[in-house]
Amino acid sequence: MIIKLFDSELKVMEVLWEYGDTTAKRIAEILKEQVGWSKTTTYTVIKKCIEKGAIERKDPNYICRPLITKEQVQEFETSELINKMYDGAADQLVASLLDSRKLSSQEIERLKKLINDLE
């Protein structure tokens, strides 16, 4: 399933991913605290997420449950970046990362292991 989430929607999803299934009320409290959102804002955005199929809310307790994982969104956003900035070539992105020294030596070690252990 491919859904483009806006930044505001992402904020709501992140609460769910971090805190697990919970009520709209609770999400509102958390976002009030974290980013100062009014209760209404949170409810509006939750509604959008439900309409988009990113959240479902079933009786009896009206618990909000994410229908997409953080990994799915990561993948989607990453694909967008690759298409927009790297001509669709994922390896160019990695090459650029290695190149730009954005990775610490520990990270590089970890990746080296990852990639060599592949398949």
Place this chain on the structure above:
Amino acid sequence: MIIKLFDSELKVMEVLWEYGDTTAKRIAEILKEQVGWSKTTTYTVIKKCIEKGAIERKDPNYICRPLITKEQVQEFETSELINKMYDGAADQLVASLLDSRKLSSQEIERLKKLINDLE
């Protein structure tokens, strides 16, 4: 230098990166052809790029010259993604790429080489 380029600005920059230094007129022609932009739109966006320091235009021929490279923008956009979606950890992004099978086996081979040859 850190500049956030909007999508429209990126279009102009991409023309410069691809075609090399050239006149506003030429850029307008290309973007007219490529994406249907009116001449005015192109000029407006070029102006924004100049104000932002992404393009310079010097006498006598009013040639537009990019002041930032595609690589810089790639790096910037990639950083944004990493911060937004991967808690600032670049290696998580790479791990996710390996995981999601976005990379062909050729690409993986190439990366394996790249990473093992590092340092």
Place this chain on the structure above:
DNA sequence: TATTAAGTTCTACCAGGATAGAATAAGTTA
């Protein structure tokens, strides 16, 4: 120099995402 054409800027409109106040619905308790 007058006329025309090309280059550039000024200004404005439009769409969409972010945000929230007021209104309404639903649930609770006396």
Place this chain on the structure above:
DNA sequence: TAACTTATTCTATCCTGGTAGAACTTAATA
């Protein structure tokens, strides 16, 4: 059931990026 609280939606505003028409300026040419 009335009074009150809490949950939810309706509607609207604001802001910003994308886009371009009209006006203006500069250059070319008759």
